[in-house]
Amino acid sequence: MAEIVGAYFTSHVPAIGNAIHKGLQQDPYWKPFFDGYPPVQQWLAKTKPDVAVVFYNDHGLNFFLDKMPTFAVGAAPQYDNADEGWGLPLFKSFEGHPALSWHIINNLVEDEFDITTCQKMLVDHALSIPFELVYPDADAWPMKLVPIAINTVQHPLPSAKRCLALGRAVNKALRNWAGDERIVVMGTGGLSHQLDGERAGFINAAYDTFCMDNLSVDPDALTRDSVHEMVRKSGTQGIEVLNWIAARGALGEGPATELHRNYHIPISNTAAATMVMEPGVLVPA
Template sequence: MARIVGGYFTSHVPGIGGAIVRGDQDTPYWKPFFDGFPPIRQWLAAEKPDVAVVFSNDHGLNFFLDKMPTFAVGAAPSYDNADEGWGLPVYKSFAGHPALSWHLIDSLVRDEFDITTCQTMLVDHAVSIPFELAWPDAPSWPIKLVPISINTVQYPLPSPKRCLALGRAVHRALQTWSGAERILICGTGGLSHQLDGPRAGFMNPEYDLFCLDNLAANPEALTNHTPEQVAQLAGTQGVEILNWIAARGAMGEGRCRQVSRNYHIPISNTAAATVLLQPA
């Protein structure tokens, strides 16, 4: 049967892609962030996952404010990256895993989640940059993709509790998958940041560290706030922590072991972090 080998959580700021393009990884501003990735890469090289189930949020390539699903699952044979206007290169395309996607969709619907199914889907920097950070020299991505998009943009947002429940429903679905894949769970986004309005530039290290301290052993602690409270604590874009909460749920209800953790502030007006978890 399939096995979850671990969970990879990281920020997906477009500015990170710019730093990669410019070769700024060892400059004083960027080095503390990029220093978090050698342990991730070594672990991935040893574990060799076959497929990644990635919880992220769309930034306008697939959904806009007039049509914004709460939860959407990709069921495509492949996923292309596209130009978002950040001046970044178009990244490599991803191979999908339609059979596993449909298994997840079927199971989630039986678990009474109302899922938007996407048989064509683009991926933006929320997926491509974390993969570029993990496999910087790969000529093609060495892993198949099952993308799950969570609305972190348009009111009303799903609650942290509902996102944790979504992740746990994904975990149950993976436990019933008949394949032998080694599965990597990913959560991308955040941490605290606000890009617009009177609080533009807002970051909250205290809340970020609260999330990081509880992610492995006590993810329920992250569900004690409403979405509005999360926006107040983390900033209006910092609600991307919902992606991390869902991904942690997909690791299962048991405790996880923190293998690696890095936190740096600021990266392009964002508190950035990278965490690697393994099932305990």
């Protein structure tokens, strides 16, 4: 029987990819951010997941605005990165897990989520950077991928409540998957930031802290605001926290234990955050 080993959450700012490429991990600007990842690396080395189910948002690489799915599940044998417009070095490709993808798709539709399915899907920095951060020396990613894209770009966006429910439906699908994979769920993006408008540069540590404090113990607390109010509190791109909420749902309905947290302001225009959680309540030995 498959096991959900835990959840890893991280920001996915494009500038991180550039910093990795240039080897700036020890640079004073970057160090407090990169120092948040060795504990995640150690946790992954210990838990050894072989599949990642990743909730993220596309930034105009795979989806254009001619067709914009609210929820899209990848079902491809392979996922490639491509030029996102800046001519940066390409990220490594991922091996897919079509059988598990279709299992998730079948279960989600059975549970009345009207998703889009993608047998071809390019993946951008929002998917690759989280892996670059925790497998810095890998020649190939050590796990297969099931990507789930959430529209955080073009309003109306799905509500936080709906994203949490989507995640919980994915959890249900993972629990009834007959394989013996070890699965990590991931949510990428955020936390508070705003790139556009006169309020560009907006960051809200108090709201981010509310989200991080509640995500493990009471994720429903993050679903009480409308998307509009969440944008007010977290910024136009801070709404990417929807990916975190969905990933938390995929960890399961019960309580989870926070194992690690790092929060740093700023990376580029963003309040950058990293968290690791395991399902259940850990009892001290």
